[in-house]
Amino acid sequence: MVIGALACGGVLWVVVASRIRTLKEQRDTQQHLLTRVEELSHASRVNMLGDIVGALSHEINQPLTSVVNYAAATSETIKRLPALPHGEVSSLLKGIEDEAFRAGEIIRRLRDMSKKTIKGRTLVDINDLTQQTVIFYRAQFVCPQNLITLNLAASLPAVKVDAIQIQQVILNLLNNAREATEEIDGRVPAIQISTELDAEGQVQVIVEDNGSGPESKDLELLFRSFYTTKEQGMGVGLAICRLIAEVHSGSLQAELVAPTGCRMRLTLPVEKPVAGVT
Numbered sequence: 001m002v003i004g005a006l007a008c009g010g011v012l013w014v015v016v017a018s019r020i021r022t023l024k025e026q027r028d029t030q031q032h033l034l035t036r037v038e039e040l041s042h043a044s045r046v047n048m049l050g051d052i053v054g055a056l057s058h059e060i061n062q063p064l065t066s067v068v069n070y071a072a073a074t075s076e077t078i079k080r081l082p083a084l085p086h087g088e089v090s091s092l093l094k095g096i097e098d099e100a101f102r103a104g105e106i107i108r109r110l111r112d113m114s115k116k117t118i119k120g121r122t123l124v125d126i127n128d129l130t131q132q133t134v135i136f137y138r139a140q141f142v143c144p145q146n147l148i149t150l151n152l153a154a155s156l157p158a159v160k161v162d163a164i165q166i167q168q169v170i171l172n173l174l175n176n177a178r179e180a181t182e183e184i185d186g187r188v189p190a191i192q193i194s195t196e197l198d199a200e201g202q203v204q205v206i207v208e209d210n211g212s213g214p215e216s217k218d219l220e221l222l223f224r225s226f227y228t229t230k231e232q233g234m235g236v237g238l239a240i241c242r243l244i245a246e247v248h249s250g251s252l253q254a255e256l257v258a259p260t261g262c263r264m265r266l267t268l269p270v271e272k273p274v275a276g277v278t
């Protein structure tokens with residue numbers, strides 16, 4: 001009887017002890033999970049902050065470099081000429097003003113983009129926008145003669161986009177193409193920018209170069225934040241470009257060009273006409 005009670009108590013104790021152990025393990029696991037979730041959300045906040053800071057400094061750097069160049073040219077002009085040529089000085093100052101305004105616009109639009117707003121989108125003729133962007137690019141950078149050629153589709157439906165953001169994408173793609181064609185031996189550097197209507201009726205802007213081609217076989221790597229093969233690169237240009245394409249419900253893809261080079265394909269959906277509206 002006593003032995004039976006003891007055995008029963010012993011079994012009970014073993015059950016209770018194992019239950020306590022299980023509860024403690026569960027609590028430890030829960031605690032561990034909570035800590036992990038906190039660590040992860042902290043890490044993702046840090047990553048997000050890094051992405052935003054990287055994106056901002058990258059995008060603002062270009063117009064600010066132009067501001068500095070215009071300012072330097074202005075003071076050089078003033079120094080060189082005793083009698084002030086007002087026309088020339090005011091056009092240089094206009095350059096400073098425009099570029100500073102563009103920097104402000106870029107910050108505002110990046111902020112809007114993080115709120116996923118679609119404000120600022122208008123119906124745009126992508127051929128016009130591409131052409132204007134190339135003109136702007138040629139004016140900003142000293143490019144070899146005939147480096148960039150245009151090949152625009154005869155007629156394209158309008159796309160509803162934020163023109164400044166799409167212009168940023170094209171500028172970034174042109175920059176990468178130019179950098180990729182800078183050190184090629186034995187062939188003339190060439191960048192072709194074309195527009196097309198694809199089989200699904202979407203508009204495409206394609207930037208193709210005969211440069212060195214991507215170093216990585218994994219072309220998705222090119223779009224990862226902070227992936228760069230350049231000494232002075234930040235590795236955020238393409239990450240931002242893809243983000244812009246995706247907030248427009250479009251896409252940005254890299255392709256290899258034979259024998260050497262890279263093709264970037266920006267696809268933008270066309271607004272479906274509302275039934276009954278012509």
Ligand SMILES: Nc1ncnc2c1ncn2[C@@H]1O[C@H](COP(=O)(O)OP(=O)(O)OP(=O)(O)O)[C@@H](O)[C@H]1O
Binds near residue numbers: 223228234236262
């Ligand atoms: N046209 C191209 N040809 C070959 N490689 C390219 C091309 N475009 C991009 N890449 C590769 O993808 C990488 C990432 O490009 P991304 O534009 O994001 O950054 P980056 O040009 O290195 O620096 P930044 O942030 O200043 O633009 C580049 O460093 C390069 O290795």
Ligand SMILES: [Mg+2]
Binds near residue numbers: 172175176237238
């Ligand atoms: Mg780049």
